Amino acid sequence: MTLTRNDFVELDKNDPMAHFADEFHIPEGVIYLDGNSLGAMPKKAMARARKVIEQEWGHDLIKSWNKAGWFNLIEKLGDKTATLIGANKGEVIHCDSTGLNLHKLVAAALDMRPDRKVIVMEGSNFPTDNYMVQGLIRQLGRGHEIRFAEDGEILGAISDDVAVVCLTHVHYKTGHLHDMDAITKKAHDVGALAIWDLCHSAGALPVDLNGSNVDMAVGCTYKYLNGGPGSQAFVFVAKRHQGTAVQPLTGWWSHEAPFAFERDYRPRTDIRQMSTGTEPILSLAVSEVGLDIFMRADMDEIRKKSLKLTDLFMQLIEEQLDGYDFKIVTPMQHDRRGSQVSISCNNGFPIMQALIEAGVVGDFRAPDIMRFGFTPLYVSYVNMWDAVERLRNIMENGSWDRPEFKQVGAVT
């Protein structure tokens, strides 16, 4: 049966998560399907920033390192994120960026497997992960190599010369979801360690790091977790590895006694060894606001709505845009995808620009991918209908075919 707009209005009326949308600011007239790039702003972000700036910085000044808990914010936020990714208290902190944290983890992991030289990675992954490991290998100069494998080839690439398997759980471009459990198991079977990048899965779907016996992980807070532009990443090290996994960017926050100001480095033996030095506090503190919304949500409910939104979006694309050059590249199977839908299209770039101008914000990834991310906390069912309707109008009247939409160079 063909869907109508009313079907979507009804779904919204019966959506137990609909009230969460009130906690975010979405600009008037905008359908925001780019939460996988930059999550929307929680309305309470401004109040938190005001508190940090006027009260903590302006009035309390250095006292805030203790009084406002600045020094321990990295652990406080980590304990909250832990509940979303199947980790325990004391296994996660927020600090630095995803890439820096990945450098730390891979360096620590390679030290734990000194006789092995191979790191399995996905060549088509978001490149910062590959670049960081390439930089590390060059720096170590000990003959490590990356064995690149694509989706479908990964289990086969994990042989007993592998030190570390380092993969991104959900692919940034296609949205495909790796089988964390099976791949981690295979890594362990051959004696390797498994490091997962959760940039496109934390907050997007339930993740169970300890359930899958994952060794280490990193992830981003400014996408599905709505932490604010560039807000600090998180890093996970399973309890069993803490004290053994020692990262090399050994700033004073990772010292056993940071305020003793000793001359020589002594590593902490807890998760804080993964920190480096003084964090940009304003960004860190404001990122807690997005996280706190998740503390009141249920990841299973989020996943249920996410799959329904994406199922419907794909169905509408196929129903309403049949005959145009759109090919859905995200897997249809639920257990094979995250919370995004990627569509390949030769004119994807100008079409996406036209769509953004029409108020439907997705983004484009070269060479031909139109990318739509779905954050169930603030995306509604009727958004699906309206987004596809606006895309259909653009295709029907050809309004994407304008010179100003073809100027590449946008950071989207």
Place this chain on the structure above:
Amino acid sequence: MTLTRNDFVELDKNDPMAHFADEFHIPEGVIYLDGNSLGAMPKKAMARARKVIEQEWGHDLIKSWNKAGWFNLIEKLGDKTATLIGANKGEVIHCDSTGLNLHKLVAAALDMRPDRKVIVMEGSNFPTDNYMVQGLIRQLGRGHEIRFAEDGEILGAISDDVAVVCLTHVHYKTGHLHDMDAITKKAHDVGALAIWDLCHSAGALPVDLNGSNVDMAVGCTYKYLNGGPGSQAFVFVAKRHQGTAVQPLTGWWSHEAPFAFERDYRPRTDIRQMSTGTEPILSLAVSEVGLDIFMRADMDEIRKKSLKLTDLFMQLIEEQLDGYDFKIVTPMQHDRRGSQVSISCNNGFPIMQALIEAGVVGDFRAPDIMRFGFTPLYVSYVNMWDAVERLRNIMENGSWDRPEFKQVGAVT
């Protein structure tokens, strides 16, 4: 002639920089002498945060990477900082922390001197620098070693086996100032590279990196530059080394074509190679507000007032507190010190706590240093008189000798 309070009131009346104090918020009744730990809040910080949160994040969302210049903010701020430290446009960016930037620079410099194994550092330096280099050495595993030398021993420690001389310009604890020019020259004479940490000199006194032919430098923005708690550090690489000095934390922002999403890393050949990945934008943007105040100030005037403030403070300590256990450890000579005065005192910890309670905010560094930092932009002459007066009262009535002031554990 003995000084009176009125002398200080007169000095303030004739201070051409006095108006800058209006641009900062200092809590009622507080004399803030801890700008060398956390600079005071510029009053416009809140407006900038509001713009970033409500307009750029909340309303414009991902468009802000271009429209609000988020992606190029690291260079925009760097070009401003360059004017304060004797660097040129395109030689400085803001990113990451001081420690991380030091790791990058020392790693790059060691690669440029592959046959040398020695790094000269000051053992009593703020430890994060030493820790970072110790971590790097351990990671490289190629037999590098740190040759620790203290003030007065440094020139003698620079021999022709030295790869890198890595020092902090002004000492965090004693406030002594190294001779950047002479030490850099000696480093170059033996074929070594000179890396300077400007955490306690950027914004505190005129620095002339290119005038001294310095190779690379790092520094902090949350102390004298008033950038906000933990705001991003800056990193300088002299133009002549850009393209040759390649740092190993190779995230996507340092790639030659970051938006081509290539599989393999290709280093940029400009200063941006020193960046890593997505920066916490809110902290970064707000830190520009403090920097902009400096763009209207004159570093020579700042230095003149700083020296006068510290001269007077030391004179008052000696006049008013004669007979107590206070010993000024900061050198008296102008060319041997930064913008802080450090006083050793056996009961320094509880005395500092009592002083803070009395509204004079300095800090304490183990084992016995009471530390006072002087930011001429917002510290007045009469603050000198009143601070020492309050300290004298505390000593005379013994009010520091209370159990609650002796509980160590504060992060100050």
